[in-house]
Amino acid sequence: MRALLGIGTNLGDREENLAGAFSGLEKLPGTRLLAISNIYETAPFDVLSEQGDYLNCCVLIETGLTPIELLHSCLELEAGLGRVRGEYHGARTMDIDLLVCEGAESCTEELTLPHPGILERAFVMVPMSDIFPGRNALGLDFAGAYEAVDKSGVRLYK
Helix, strand or coil: EEEEEEEEEECHHHHHHHHHHHHHHHHHCCEEEEEEECCCCCCCCCCCCCCCCCEEEEEEEEECCHHHHHHHHHHHHHHCCCCCCCEHHHHHHHCCEEEEECCCEECCCCEECCCCCCCHHHHHHHHHHCCCCCEEEECEEHHHHHHHCCCCEEEECC
16 A cells, blocks of 8 residues: 655754654565655644744655554654644644555554545645655545645745
């Protein structure tokens, strides 16, 4: 199965955090990285407290894991990279969101696929469009939402 992940970090050495996420994903059983988007810097979204800017990107992987196994593996990887879950949308060393899984949908308390916030978040759609320039990510058509969303706060990093 191919899956698209959104990755973000705004604490510590953000570049090192991203490198750790890429390395950790490559070590998941039966998983390989197929594509990594450009990296973008963005202001925090929907936050309750002041925090630093994020580095965000999307990663396309191929994996033998099921969506729920992939979710659990991503949560373990986040924790291994220092993620502490506290306040809602709080600052974090690592955030790995399972955005879309090819041929899979889910609507449970634990996992919703496609991720419910994709079509409202420029910091997700801009890097997704690097990997899917036709604006169709593994069956999710995001062309209309991409055109409508304000992308002015999404800046190419370096």
